[in-house]
Amino acid sequence: MRRIPRLTKIAVGITGLALAATACGGTSSEKGGSGDASGKKLGLAIAYDVGGKGDQSFNDSAYEGMLKAKKEFGYKTADQEPKDGESDDDKVQRLANLAKAGYNPVVGIGYAYGPAMKEASKKYPKTTFGIVDSVVEGKNVASLVFAENESSYLAGVAAAKATKSDHVGFVGGVDNELINKFEAGFEQGVNDTKKGVDIEVQYLDEDPAKGFASPDLGKAAAEKQLEDGADVIYHAAGLSGQGVIKAAAEQKKWVIGVDSDQYQQKTLAKYKDYILTSALKEVGGSVYSLAKSVEDGKPLTGVQTFDLKVDGVGASESNPKFKEIAGLSDAVAKAKKGIVDGSIKVQTKPEKK
Structure with a gap:
């Protein structure tokens, strides 16, 4: 029943995660990102979904993936919180600012970043972008989806x-x-x-x-x-x-x-x-896997499915x-x-x- x-309105981690598919091309050829003004290597940046860091769930899983990449690859990372009542334009600006600063890849955590991801990825074709829980077409975009x-x-x-x-x-x-x-x-x-x-x-x-x-x-x-x-x-x-x-x-x-x-x-x-x-739901594993693909010089793009077969x-x-x-x-x-x-x-x- x-x-x-x-x-x-009621008032009352994964090391060695196997990927379902691997695709290359259309993104920066510079391993691990371009770097900041001082030449320091920049890596993974994530933009959180509603609830932000500290939700003990979806966003925190992404954060753990970022920490794993930072520790393994020894580069700078960034994570940014959403604002209350923000527009798609606000999201576009957040993603674009991270790409402009030299972070690569830049990942939007959650389907709400769909429209913004499409626009920002076109502005920065040499940066690899990732989006969790949504499919966005783009030569430099990896859509990280789950079963x-x-x-x-x-x-x-x-x-x-x-x-x-x-x-x-x-x-x-x-x-x-x-x-x-x-x-x-x-x-x-x-x-x-x-x-x-x-x-x-x-x-x-x-x-x-x-x-x-x-x-x-x-x-x-x-x-x-x-x-x-x-x-x-x-x-x-x-x-x-x-x-x-x-x-x-x-x-x-x-x-x-x-x-x-x-x-x-x-x-x-x-x-x-x-x-x-x-x-x-290994959001952190998917974020880490995307970062590793960029670090290895073979950035993932297209739809990447994480299911039981790959322990996603x-x-x-x-x-x-x-x-x-x-x-x-x-x-x-x-x-x-x-x-x-x-x-x-x-x-x-x-x-x-």
């Missing part, structure tokens, strides 16, 4: 094995095509694992600035689902997910994190006993309870094998959308 309330539905399927399997009430929840930041992939995989994983489980779905806001950056909205949504009887909640809501995690932990119920291994996040340490697993997505097992719940670990491992060998086909859209 699947219950969907209407969309409301979020696959990791979410694993989250659904885990939820179905862990629930005692046969009622689980999904909290999404914004009801759009990207977050629908998370919902679709989760629902299918639950339904394939255990019939008759009630799946309650809630999206937080139409505005990404609120949907992905409002822990209070996430907490309110989770509290409502818990009140309705859910005992496992999966969130795909960025910074708002911290509220979901807090609400579940306060009521001693399971929560499933997203993007980063949220069990390992220091800011969430007081809640970690209730973070059953996280649907991993997955499910964390940091919480000891992951292996203590009867059948959970084996069920997730079996599901992963099925997805990789093609015997399980995971949907990208919820059944009723």
